[in-house]
Amino acid sequence: MDFSPNPDQIALNSALDKLAENFKTPPTDFRRFALLDNSLDQALENGGFFEAANIPELGPVSAAMMVETLARLPYTAEVALSMLVRPQLEGDWPRPLALVENGRPGRFVAEAATLIILDGDQVGLLSAPAGATVKVESLFAYPMGKTKEQLAFTPLDNTQASRIRTWLRVALSAEVAGLLQSALDAATEHLRLRKQFGRPLGSFQAVQHRMAECAVLTRGVRLLALQAAWSGDAGDAAVAALHAQESASRAVYDLHQFMGAMGMTLEFPLHLWTYRLKALLSELNGRSAQAHAVSEYCFLDNSEKSDD
Amino acid sequence: MEFQWNKEQQAFRATVREFLDRHLPDNWERIAHGPGSTAQSHFSRQFCANLAAAGLLVPHWPQRWGGQDADAWSAFILAEEMWAAGEPRGGQYMNVNWIGPTLMRFGSEAQQRRYIPPMAQGETLWCQGFSEPEAGSDLASLRTKAERNQDQYCINGQKIWTSYAAEAETCFLLARTGSGKKGISIFLVPMDTPGITVVEIPSLIGEGDIHEVFFENVMVPASAMLGEEGQAWDIVRTALSLERVGIPRFALASRMLRRAIAMLKQRNDFHHGAVTQAARAHAACEAARLFSYEIIDQRQKGNTVGAEASVARVATVNAERMVAEYVVEHLPEALAGGDPLLLAHHQRGIVAGIASGAAEIQLNLIATQLLQLPREPR
Ligand SMILES: Cc1cc2nc3c(=O)[nH]c(=O)nc-3n(C[C@H](O)[C@H](O)[C@H](O)COP(=O)(O)OP(=O)(O)OC[C@H]3O[C@@H](n4cnc5c(N)ncnc54)[C@H](O)[C@@H]3O)c2cc1C
Numbered sequence: 001m002d003f004s005p006n007p008d009q010i011a012l013n014s015a016l017d018k019l020a021e022n023f024k025t026p027p028t029d030f031r032r033f034a035l036l037d038n039s040l041d042q043a044l045e046n047g048g049f050f051e052a053a054n055i056p057e058l059g060p061v062s063a064a065m066m067v068e069t070l071a072r073l074p075y076t077a078e079v080a081l082s083m084l085v086r087p088q089l090e091g092d093w094p095r096p097l098a099l100v101e102n103g104r105p106g107r108f109v110a111e112a113a114t115l116i117i118l119d120g121d122q123v124g125l126l127s128a129p130a131g132a133t134v135k136v137e138s139l140f141a142y143p144m145g146k147t148k149e150q151l152a153f154t155p156l157d158n159t160q161a162s163r164i165r166t167w168l169r170v171a172l173s174a175e176v177a178g179l180l181q182s183a184l185d186a187a188t189e190h191l192r193l194r195k196q197f198g199r200p201l202g203s204f205q206a207v208q209h210r211m212a213e214c215a216v217l218t219r220g221v222r223l224l225a226l227q228a229a230w231s232g233d234a235g236d237a238a239v240a241a242l243h244a245q246e247s248a249s250r251a252v253y254d255l256h257q258f259m260g261a262m263g264m265t266l267e268f269p270l271h272l273w274t275y276r277l278k279a280l281l282s283e284l285n286g287r288s289a290q291a292h293a294v295s296e297y298c299f300l301d302n303s304e305k306s307d308d
Numbered sequence: 309m310e311f312q313w314n315k316e317q318q319a320f321r322a323t324v325r326e327f328l329d330r331h332l333p334d335n336w337e338r339i340a341h342g343p344g345s346t347a348q349s350h351f352s353r354q355f356c357a358n359l360a361a362a363g364l365l366v367p368h369w370p371q372r373w374g375g376q377d378a379d380a381w382s383a384f385i386l387a388e389e390m391w392a393a394g395e396p397r398g399g400q401y402m403n404v405n406w407i408g409p410t411l412m413r414f415g416s417e418a419q420q421r422r423y424i425p426p427m428a429q430g431e432t433l434w435c436q437g438f439s440e441p442e443a444g445s446d447l448a449s450l451r452t453k454a455e456r457n458q459d460q461y462c463i464n465g466q467k468i469w470t471s472y473a474a475e476a477e478t479c480f481l482l483a484r485t486g487s488g489k490k491g492i493s494i495f496l497v498p499m500d501t502p503g504i505t506v507v508e509i510p511s512l513i514g515e516g517d518i519h520e521v522f523f524e525n526v527m528v529p530a531s532a533m534l535g536e537e538g539q540a541w542d543i544v545r546t547a548l549s550l551e552r553v554g555i556p557r558f559a560l561a562s563r564m565l566r567r568a569i570a571m572l573k574q575r576n577d578f579h580h581g582a583v584t585q586a587a588r589a590h591a592a593c594e595a596a597r598l599f600s601y602e603i604i605d606q607r608q609k610g611n612t613v614g615a616e617a618s619v620a621r622v623a624t625v626n627a628e629r630m631v632a633e634y635v636v637e638h639l640p641e642a643l644a645g646g647d648p649l650l651l652a653h654h655q656r657g658i659v660a661g662i663a664s665g666a667a668e669i670q671l672n673l674i675a676t677q678l679l680q681l682p683r684e685p686r
Contacts, residue, residue, distance in 0.1 A: 001317075001381065002310040003605040009309065061309050188679050203682040208675030215674055216622050220595035227598060230311045243591040291587035295578075298590060302570045304563045305325070305392075 008057040009065065012049075016066050019043050023075040031266045033275070034076065034141045041077040041096075044070075050095065053087040060084060064174040064229035068222060071178025072185075074272050076142060078108040080171035084229065085116070088167045090160060093125065099168065099283065100147055107279060110135040110145025116164060117153050118284070123161035124153030140279035141272045166234045168284055169241035169293070173225035176244035176280055180218040180251055183273035187211065187255045190262070201258070210254045217247035235297035242290035248277040249287070320382055324364060324389040331358055332396060337649040340394035342515030343656075349433060349475035349516075352398030356430025359397070365430050366404055373412060374428030380608040384556065384600070392559035394649055399434065399472035401555075403427040407434050407480055410547040414535045419496060423478065435476035435499070437467040437521060438544075445666050447482075448541070452523060454483035454493060456530070461485075461495065463503075463526040469663075473499070473506045473519035482544070485537050492540040495532045502526070513655040553603050553617060557624050557660055558596035561631040564653040565589050568635050571647070582638050589630035596623040615677035618670035625661040625670075632657035 005013060023040050044050060053063040063083040070079045078096035086097055098112035102119060109115070110133045117124035132151060138144040156164070188211065191202030201207055224240035252274045256263045263270050284290065313321070333339075339347050359365040360374070368383035369375025387405070390397055397404070408427045411420055426432040443450035452465025463483055473479070476499050485493040499506070503526035509518045535543050569586050572578040578586075599620035606613050632654050635642050642650035661667035675681045 001313065001601050001605060003602050004609070005309055184679075188681065191681055199685060200682045202675075202679075203684050205672070205675075205684055208679075208681055208684075209668065209671040211679055211681065212622070212671040212674035215679055216619050216626075219619055220599065220623060223598040223602065224591070224595060226309065227311045230309060238587075239591045239594050242587055243595060246588060246591065288584055291584040294587035294590055295583045299566070299569050299573075299586065302566075302573070304566045304570075 005062075005065065006057065008055075009062045012052060012058060012062055013065060013069070015047065016049060016069055019047060019049075020069060020073055023073045026074040026269050026272070030074075030269065033139060033266070033271070034143055035074050035269075035272055036077070036143060037075045038077075040073075040075050044077065044079065050082050050086070053083060059230070060087070060170070060232065061226055061230040063087070064170065064226055067171065067174040068178040068181070068225065071175045071276075072182040074182075074269050076272075076276070078111065080175045081116070081168070084171040084174065085164065085167040086114075088163055089125065094127070098128075098145070100151070101283065101285070103147065103150060104282075105136045105138065105144045105146040106283075107140070107142040107144060109133050109147065111143060112145075115147075115151070116168070117151065118165075119153075122153075122155040123164050124155055125164075126151060126153050139271075139275055141275040142279055144279075162234060165284070165293075166232065166237040169237035169290070170225065170228045170232075172280055172283055173221060173228060173237075173240035173244040176248050176277060177218065177222035177225050179273045179277050179280070180214070180221060180248060183251070183255045183270060183277065184211070184214050184218050186268075186270050186273070187214075187258050187263075190259055194260075207258060211258070214251040214254060217243075217251055221247050233297075235294065238290055238293035238297055241284065242287060242294055245281055245287045245290060248281055252277050317381055317385060321385050321389060324386055327359070327362055327364055328389065328393050328396070331355060332393065336396065337394060337647075337652075340396070341648050341652045341655075342517070343395060343398055343652075344472045344475065344516035344518075345514070346475065346516065348398050349472070352396060352400055353431065353433075355396045356398075356400045358430075360428060360430040365397075365400075366408065366428050369408060369428065370412070373408070373424050380604050384553075384604045388556045388559040391556050392563045394560070394652060397430075399476065400427075400430060400432075402436065403432070403434055406547045406550045409550050410543065411534070413546065414539075414543050416531065418531065419534065423496065432478065433472055433476045434478050434480055435470050435473045435521075437470055437473075437479045437481035437497075439469045440466060441468050445669055448489045448492070450482060450484060450492065452481075452483045454485050454495060456485070459530050460527050461530060461533070463495065463497070463523045463528065465523050467521040467523075468519075469509075470506075470519045470521045471517055471663075473521050474508060474516060479504075479521070480534075482540050489541045490538045493537050494534040494540045494543055495528055496534055497526065497528055497532060501528060513659055514652065549613075551664075553600045553620050554624070554664055556597075556600060557656070558593045558600065558627050560653055561628050561657065562590070562593040562597070564650055565593065565631045565634065567647070567650065568631075568639050568642075572638060577638070585630075585634055585637070589627070589634050592623070592627040592630045596620065596627040599623045615673045618673040619678070621670045622667055622674065625667045628657040628660035 052058045053060040067080045081097035082095040094113040096112045097114045098108040099106050100115050100117045115126045115128050133145050136144045194201050221244045224243050228236040228240040262268050366375045367378035440450050454461040454463045479497045481495045481497045503524045505522040507520045603613050
């Protein structure tokens with residue numbers, strides 16, 4: 001056990017932090033649902049950040065740390081699937097990637113070069129056919145899109161399919177961890193500054209305890225996501241994704257609540273994180289599907305001592 | 309980063325498990341119910357002596373005091389395995405974790421020579437005399453008084469919720485020698501000193517667990533004081549920082565969750581809500597486990613641990629509660645003559661947020677120290 005990044009991972013993290021610095025502040029006149037900047041994607045491409053998972057000294061855990069860091073930014077780009085799922089695919093699939101789940105609208109579907117199709121129990125991979133997708137307006141603070149009609153695909157074999165599901169879960173948890181952290185930070189900052197009844201709102205214990213609970217959830221999601229990225233184990237990934245969706249659904253309401261009416265405006269960028277979290281809540285069939293995956297992978301044998 | 313045990317750690321865990329397999333009798337899980345009971349206390353004395361003989365009681369202590377200078381991970385692996393087995397060390401886990409190390413740091417030579425060897429040999433039980441009827445979370449308001457009279461102190465007052473008091477030989481006692489936080493001192497008091505009365509409190513949480521302890525003109529020599537007069541607060545803070553993560557409660561919770569699932573599967577009752585809730589509880593146990601490991605990792609690297617310890621405790625309380633509630637909902641017979649260790653877990657689980665400090669205090673610390681929200685005005 002060692003919870004500190006190795007020197008290569010530290011170097012990568014600080015290079016990424018430097019890059020992220022340019023994308024930390026939304027434009028002052030920002031009043032929209034999604035905040036995109038292609039130069040973020042470009043900078044990540046140019047810096048070779050998408051290749052980290054394949055470098056032995058770095059590995060997928062490094063990619064997960066990057067996904068978490070980038071998810072904290074107000075700007076978004078298709079990062080999680082490219083960094084964590086793409087390196088696990090057989091063959092070379094171009095990015096960006098998007099998930100098409102049972103025909104529903106999904107993140108980055110209209111921009112994606114590669115589509116991962118989840119249809120019931122089946123998983124497929126497709127190069128996005130030209131003209132097959134459209135953009136969709138939404139509250140979710142991602143660019144959303146959908147396929148115009150159901151796309152034909154050849155289902156992958158079970159091994160590949162479950163590998164993809166595992167890494168989709170890892171990607172989802174790492175992203176949720178970063179989103180939760182930024183939403184928590186934004187609300188914390190507000191609670192330190194906003195005064196009512198002659199004192200900062202953050203000094204009321206009723207508020208403090210709910211915020212502290214959110215902090216516990218957020219940190220838990222991060223650790224579980226990193227563990228799952230490190231091990232690539234299907235059980236670890238299911239646990240991480242379950243805890244991520246569970247925590248997101250518990251935290252998002254409170255974090256908005258503590259912003260008062262200000263949190264309902266597009267001027268205050270909290271929605272960039274909370275509405276992304278809401279988009280992630282329904283992915284991979286939502287919490288109960290993760291719970292069943294946990295059961296499938298973690299409760300298989302009847303041993304009481306599989307905790308080592 | 310690495311999320312796996314190395315070879316030595318795996319071997320050490322295997323050694324501990326082998327020891328447990330060999331030394332826990334068939335009826336152990338019935339004995340485990342009632343951690344402070346006479347039956348368990350007697351069992352624990354023999355068990356701890358055997359542990360000591362096998363070098364598994366205090367491996368993380370310095371060699372000088374019978375240990376092997378083992379690292380923080382070994383100590384934690386040992387604690388996990390013991391707690392997951394129903395804590396066969398009984399109250400002696402306190403000696404191992406913090407009372408012994410505190411005496412090594414602050415005790416006089418005479419105190420060390422008198423008290424540490426029996427701890428290292430697994431022959432002695434202590435109790436912790438902190439809480440009082442009017443001083444629970446607000447421990448600094450304690451009233452038990454120790455008045456100096458030449459070479460002696462005369463102690464009067466009352467402690468409450470004292471675990472293991474009926475069976476313990478010695479009390480790690482906090483008493484007031486002045487006013488305010490700086491007016492509290494520690495006394496190492498033999499429990500057979502005249503003037504001490506112990507009364508068991510019948511409870512939901514197992515036989516012989518909690519007690520009232522009355523002190524009426526209890527005379528102890530000045531040499532029974534640990535450290536200096538008024539030093540209690542500093543010493544206790546250091547002592548409890550040795551216990552930062554506290555008991556690895558997630559280990560038993562996790563094991564009992566697995567047991568519950570196996571029982572439900574066996575009678576073909578593991579469906580729908582039972583599956584979802586089990587998965588959620590399992591995830592909560594896993595989060596608590598990683599938080600605790602994160603702190604051990606910090607300790608192992610010699611870093612100070614702040615409010616992260618509170619995060620670990622809150623996560624542990626959540627996990628305990630989820631597993632305890634899971635069992636109540638899906639296997640209610642556990643509380644009515646069913647599996648004794650499921651019952652014992654329930655009884656230990658429900659106190660997780662209270663014993664050794666209320667969870668709300670931990671939430672206060674997370675809010676003010678980790679999130680740096682402003683303190684509540686007092
Ligand atoms: C099984 C068990 C074993 C124990 N063993 C020992 C022992 O061996 N030795 C010993 O000295 N003590 C022992 N204790 C006592 C334990 O340390 C106290 O119960 C604990 O410190 C809380 O004190 P209290 O019970 O007086 O609760 P109180 O201080 O009366 O608090 C009651 C509740 O109020 C809330 N609360 C309190 N303060 C705050 C606050 N600042 N902010 C928000 N909410 C708050 C919390 O929910 C708390 O649980 C034991 C307790 C249990 C349950």
